[in-house]
Amino acid sequence: MRRTVIAVLTGFLVPLCTAPAAQGAPTHAAPAAAPAYAAPCQPPAGALTAQQLGQSGQPWAQQILNIGAAHERATGRGVKVAVVDSGVTAKNPQLSGQVLRGVDLTKTGPADCLGHGTWVAGIIAAKKGNSPFYGVAPDAKIIPIKFAAQAQGVDSGLAAKGIDAAVELGADIINVSTQSIGDDPRLRKAVADALAKGVVIVAAAGNINPEEGQTPALMYPSAYPGVISVGAVDQQGGVTAFSNAATPVSVMAPGQDIVTTAPDGSYAVAEKGTSFATPFVAGLAALIKEVYPNLTPAQVKQRIEGTAEGSKGIGSGNGMINPFEALTAVNIPVAGGGGAAGPPVKIAMADRPDSTTRAVALGVAGGSLGIAALVVACGVLIPLGRRRGWRPGYVRMTTDTSDGSSAT
DSSP states (O other), rough: OOOOEEEETTOOSOOOSOOOOOOTTTTOOTTTTTTTTTSSSOOOOSSBBBHHHHHOSOOHHHHTTTHHHHHHOOOTTTTTEEESOOOOOOOOOGGGGTOOOOEEETTOOSSSSSSSSHHHHHHHHOOOOOSSSSOSTTTOEEEEEESSSSEEEEHHHHHHHHHHHHHHHHOOOEOEEEEEEEEEEEHHHHHHHHHTEEEEEEEOOOOOOOTOOOOOOOOOTTSSTOEEEEEEEEETTBOOBBSSSSSSOOEEEEEEEEEEEEESSSSSEEEEEEHHHHHHHHHHHHHHHHHHHHHHHHHHHHOOOOOOOOSSSSTOOTTTOOHHHHHHHHHHHOOOTTTTOOOEEOOOOOOOOOOHEEEEEEHHHHHHHHHHHHHHHHHHHHHHHHTTTTOOOOOOOEETTTTTTEEE
């Protein structure tokens, strides 16, 4: 019998924008099922208008990651990132032209009725404009893969089909901001196939709620080998209480109070979730693929982990991502896993002049020039003196004695 597990959109904290399913309906969505909502698609409204966002200054996540410096090296141009989520609605001007043709596996229409996929897409690829907010890879393109039409009760087999569809549509990177409790062979195979074809997969480590007695557990696809698993940090850089530490975490990224695009064209402030940390890392992977297009998924993972800022304890993996270092570092080592800090990374730097060496070099050069000048002088003066009858003379040295006379 085929095993079905429950997938949850991590970090989705607003009420469902859909009507409840009919009583007695299955707890998972089938690809050919009727729409999961009877009411019109009404995604959650954004919290900020463009004017309000413009007055609020640069979001903290962009500042702490120094995204602007990374954009001096890459912006994600030519890279395609699939967002396997609840769809993407591109009403926000910063997503206009950023969203390519995608797939709706739910058969409910391509619109994002949950808002989650649009939030994720904005963090990855919102282009630069008049707003202080922009995506990690503003020149990358988004491939929307809609596999979730409700916040809970999604068959992980549908997520597997979403990953397969992303590969078929030419994605370079796949962002999966969802969690599944339990290992589904269909999902495992989809991940393995995508990695084998050179596609980078970045997935949320998952959320827990300690106040409700939830305990950490392995989440998928983030727990599969080769996947870049992402945990969340707060504005102080500490591991959040909701970030799932049971899943082997690769790296951390901002995951609380995140500004991003909303489906209604305004801006959302996503409260918290590893869902929102994950697209920061997917965006970084897009920057890396622009600079190093021939890297394998394992090499991209190694570069992100090996340049992270070091472990902050259990559940933090190799620590906070460092986009600029990930783009510029050389001789990337294999990072330490399971919460251990990665070994030191050698950074390409311009050679600095050594003042001592320079002084010695100048002294040698000066001495050589002096000897050369003396040789030239001798070559001119000695023949000239001989023509004039000069002869070598003697110098008589005299000293005064104690009685006042001179001695030779």
